[in-house]
Amino acid sequence: MHETSEHAVHQHAPPTSFIRKHIFSLDHKVIGKQYYGLALLAVFIGMVLSWLMRIHLAWPTWPIPGLDKLSAVGAPAGVMTPEYYLSLMTMHGTIMVFFVLTNAPFAAFGNYFLPIQIGAEDMAFPRFNMMSFWTTFTAFLVMIAAFFVTDGPPISGWTAYAPLSAVGKDAGPGLAMGQNLWAISIAIFCIGSLLGALNFIATTLDLRTKGMSLSRMPYSTWAWFVTAVISLLAFAVLLPACILLILDRTAGTSFFIPSGLVLSDRLQPHAGGSVLLWQHLFWFFGHPEVYIAILPSIGIVCHILPVFARKPLLGPRATIGCMIAIGFLSYMVWGHHMFVSGMNPFSANLFSVPTLIITIPATILTLLLIGTVYGAKMRFTTPALFCLGFISVFISGGISGFFLAQPSLDTYLHATYFVVAHFHFVMAVASIFGVFAATYFWFPKMYGRMMSDTLGKWHFWLTFIGVYCIFMPMHYLGLAGNVRRYSAFVDDYLIALIPVHKFITIAALATGAAQLIFLFNLIWSRFRGPIAPDNPWEGTSLEWSTTSPPPFDNFGGRHMVVYQGPNEYGVEGTANDYVMQTSPEKIVTG
Amino acid sequence: MSESEMALSAGQSGHGAFMEPSPYGIQSKKLTMWLFIISDAVTFGAILMVFSYLRAGTPNWNAPFRFSPSIINGMVMTFVLLTSSLTMLGAVEAAKAGRKAASLKWLGGTVLLGTLFAVLHIREWFHMFDEGWRLFQNPTGGPVIFGAAFFSITGLHLMHVISGVIALIVIAIGYSTDWLDANHVETTGLYWHFVDLVWMFVFPLVYLMNASR
Numbered sequence: 001m002h003e004t005s006e007h008a009v010h011q012h013a014p015p016t017s018f019i020r021k022h023i024f025s026l027d028h029k030v031i032g033k034q035y036y037g038l039a040l041l042a043v044f045i046g047m048v049l050s051w052l053m054r055i056h057l058a059w060p061t062w063p064i065p066g067l068d069k070l071s072a073v074g075a076p077a078g079v080m081t082p083e084y085y086l087s088l089m090t091m092h093g094t095i096m097v098f099f100v101l102t103n104a105p106f107a108a109f110g111n112y113f114l115p116i117q118i119g120a121e122d123m124a125f126p127r128f129n130m131m132s133f134w135t136t137f138t139a140f141l142v143m144i145a146a147f148f149v150t151d152g153p154p155i156s157g158w159t160a161y162a163p164l165s166a167v168g169k170d171a172g173p174g175l176a177m178g179q180n181l182w183a184i185s186i187a188i189f190c191i192g193s194l195l196g197a198l199n200f201i202a203t204t205l206d207l208r209t210k211g212m213s214l215s216r217m218p219y220s221t222w223a224w225f226v227t228a229v230i231s232l233l234a235f236a237v238l239l240p241a242c243i244l245l246i247l248d249r250t251a252g253t254s255f256f257i258p259s260g261l262v263l264s265d266r267l268q269p270h271a272g273g274s275v276l277l278w279q280h281l282f283w284f285f286g287h288p289e290v291y292i293a294i295l296p297s298i299g300i301v302c303h304i305l306p307v308f309a310r311k312p313l314l315g316p317r318a319t320i321g322c323m324i325a326i327g328f329l330s331y332m333v334w335g336h337h338m339f340v341s342g343m344n345p346f347s348a349n350l351f352s353v354p355t356l357i358i359t360i361p362a363t364i365l366t367l368l369l370i371g372t373v374y375g376a377k378m379r380f381t382t383p384a385l386f387c388l389g390f391i392s393v394f395i396s397g398g399i400s401g402f403f404l405a406q407p408s409l410d411t412y413l414h415a416t417y418f419v420v421a422h423f424h425f426v427m428a429v430a431s432i433f434g435v436f437a438a439t440y441f442w443f444p445k446m447y448g449r450m451m452s453d454t455l456g457k458w459h460f461w462l463t464f465i466g467v468y469c470i471f472m473p474m475h476y477l478g479l480a481g482n483v484r485r486y487s488a489f490v491d492d493y494l495i496a497l498i499p500v501h502k503f504i505t506i507a508a509l510a511t512g513a514a515q516l517i518f519l520f521n522l523i524w525s526r527f528r529g530p531i532a533p534d535n536p537w538e539g540t541s542l543e544w545s546t547t548s549p550p551p552f553d554n555f556g557g558r559h560m561v562v563y564q565g566p567n568e569y570g571v572e573g574t575a576n577d578y579v580m581q582t583s584p585e586k587i588v589t590g
Numbered sequence: 591m592s593e594s595e596m597a598l599s600a601g602q603s604g605h606g607a608f609m610e611p612s613p614y615g616i617q618s619k620k621l622t623m624w625l626f627i628i629s630d631a632v633t634f635g636a637i638l639m640v641f642s643y644l645r646a647g648t649p650n651w652n653a654p655f656r657f658s659p660s661i662i663n664g665m666v667m668t669f670v671l672l673t674s675s676l677t678m679l680g681a682v683e684a685a686k687a688g689r690k691a692a693s694l695k696w697l698g699g700t701v702l703l704g705t706l707f708a709v710l711h712i713r714e715w716f717h718m719f720d721e722g723w724r725l726f727q728n729p730t731g732g733p734v735i736f737g738a739a740f741f742s743i744t745g746l747h748l749m750h751v752i753s754g755v756i757a758l759i760v761i762a763i764g765y766s767t768d769w770l771d772a773n774h775v776e777t778t779g780l781y782w783h784f785v786d787l788v789w790m791f792v793f794p795l796v797y798l799m800n801a802s803r
Contacts, residue, residue, distance in 0.1 A: 124618045198625050206618040208610040232625060236632035244640065244742065252726035253738035255640060269726075272735035277643055281636060559608040 014552035026126035032112030042099035049092040058505035060488035085487035086155035093158030105296035110224040119209025119560040135192030142185035154179035162256030162278035190239040200228035211562030218566040223299020234288035241281035283334035297434020308384035309376035312567040322361035348407040355405040382456030386437035397425025418478025444532030466511025652732035674703035685772035
């Protein structure tokens with residue numbers, strides 16, 4: 001150990017007490033699992049909220065048993081009021097975007113596999129790492145507390161548009177304490193995410209093992225790294241925005257509240273602010289946030305797909321270049337969320353151009369993935385299916401992006417279900433498919449047991465068909481002029497569209513129920529699944545060079561040396577058809 | 591090795607025979623301080639943008655600061671903070687050369703100047719409170735948004751100065767007892783210079799551009 005003294009400081013004995021081992025653990029693997037658990041809890045709550053909304057949209061007069069227990073005011077006798085519908089919608093969006101789509105693909109899998117994939121023994125700052133999880137967890141508790149305050153969660157949506165979010169209880173239910181809790185929770189979440197981002201970047205740059213040059217890093221590691229850079233700059237803007245919002249709400253300032261606003265027959269004691277300012281700040285964060293949700297899943301798919309296609313990913317450098325380009329461009333397009341906000345229409349044109357430019361790297365990425373599959377002898381395992389599903393939903397959701405990027409079309413479509421369909425496909429479902437692929441792919445490594453492939457395939461097909469049944473019809477609803485954020489369509493021209501809503505609701509309930517297969521598979525395989533070998537999928541990256549599950553210091557005291565890129569599949573003239581990153585053998589090309 | 595030692599040493603080591611060299615050739619801690627500075631610069635950038643946006647959108651803007659005492663006080667504060675950057679530079683140079691006693695003296699000077707800046711700033715705040723300034727009140731009859739923006743921006747900066755002073759005290763104690771080393775002095779120096787740099791944007795934007803004629 002002495003000659004390795006510089007490196008040896010990393011080697012530490014595993015903790016023995018339950019609390020240090022499982023709760024306040026410094027081990028990146030435990031912290032990754034904690035993030036995953038939090039995301040799983042959050043996605044369950046978020047899904048139930050979407051069910052409640054969907055049932056109300058399809059059958060607006062049906063009482064939902066037990067809902068009056070959650071809020072007697074918001075849902076008298078189980079039928080939700082329009083305001084309570086908005087409360088549920090706010091919480092659905094907030095929980096899903098922040099606590100699921102940001103946590104699961106990035107914080108959970110990134111924490112677990114980024115250090116392993118670069119051959120490190122832990123993150124650069126394990127204590128920071130623990131702090132970021134517990135900060136995020138605190139933010140979650142504060143957010144959930146909004147359900148239990150007097151008039152429930154805020155009604156201002158996950159974007160918390162001012163002045164609705166800034167003025168307080170005069171504007172509607174949930175805007176007193178509920179909105180305070182929302183703003184505080186998001187501010188805390190920003191701090192946790194910033195800590196995490198610092199840690200990810202420092203780890204990627206500084207803790208790579210011998211031979212792991214930047215160009216040899218797996219695509220998933222690249223994606224987590226780029227995402228961390230985006231987080232570092234995006235959450236740094238949301239944090240002051242939330243603090244200013246809290247000041248507006250509690251200290252009497254008026255950054256986001258204009259003069260002369262009359263609400264509930266009361267002149268608001270505010271003057272001089274700008275409502276558009278909030279949107280500018282929020283979307284300067286919000287658009288990069290969309291890529292924080294999707295980029296890790298893109299990286300995960302780029303990492304997993306070649307393993308099952310048994311051939312290298314097409315255009316390795318182009319792939320990484322596209323990820324960086326997407327990250328860079330994400331900061332120039334925030335105004336495309338504001339085409340109908342009253343912003344100067346000339347700015348709308350200005351924001352439209354970079355938005356359309358983003359479609360270039362996104363399209364190149366998609367084509368490279370399709371090109372990788374083309375002509376491949378695919379191994380159709382569950383993770384492979386979810387990768388192919390990812391490509392499908394990413395295209396389906398991406399294509400509507402071409403329409404929405406243009407102000408002339410967006411003006412008509414912006415407030416309709418077309419937008420709901422677009423962002424659910426391209427950001428939510430695509431990202432979640434990446435998480436599913438990652439779960440099935442890495443579960444054997446994390447727990448040392450295989451997940452059931454049969455159940456996995458059932459889960460995939462039901463989910464895949466299900467999400468198309470839910471979100472495809474929403475495009476038509478939107479084109480037919482069905483506005484979003486309305487709690488019911490009972491008394492106007494939209495009544496003709498109710499059958500479509502009923503279909504979507506049934507599909508949503510069924511698809512949600514299909515997730516029970518996944519949950520069962522997860523729990524059953526954890527305890528009863530067949531024992532996993534070290535490299536069940538015949539992958540090349542470093543996580544497959546250690547035991548399943550990895551020991552406390554990831555490689556059992558060994559120092560990994562990397563000789564190859566992560567992409568050596570289908571190599572001719574080798575014993576297997578692949579070459580591990582740690583294998584020193586020379587690859588003869590040509 | 592205890593866990594605190596481990597957390598302490600993690601990241602400042604490890605570029606031996608088993609690791610790829612860090613692309614910037616600096617410790618992880620110093621790299622992370624640079625990353626934090628980038629992130630924090632974006633935060634200040636956002637809040638200064640808020641101020642500029644609101645000012646540009648307010649037609650009846652009046653510049654409330656008279657040359658005496660406001661601008662003079664601001665200039666003295668600027669001088670104090672700039673000087674503290676100079677003493678910080680002395681502390682870092684001395685620490686690098688291994689002259690611990692000299693470094694500690696320079697650190698002490700920096701702490702004193704930082705504290706003086708904070709005291710001058712808080713004194714100015716209290717004067718403004720006496721004149722009737724609040725987060726939501728402008729005694730000069732101009733836009734109330736000025737009070738909100740002024741106290742938010744300078745408050746955020748003052749918070750950075752006070753945390754910096756506390757950090758400097760901790761670092762100085764740690765350095766004098768050999769618990770911390772010259773690298774910690776340098777990393778804290780990066781932060782201190784950044785806080786100074788931010789003031790060089792705050793002072794013209796918030797003070798000079800609001801000086802009444």
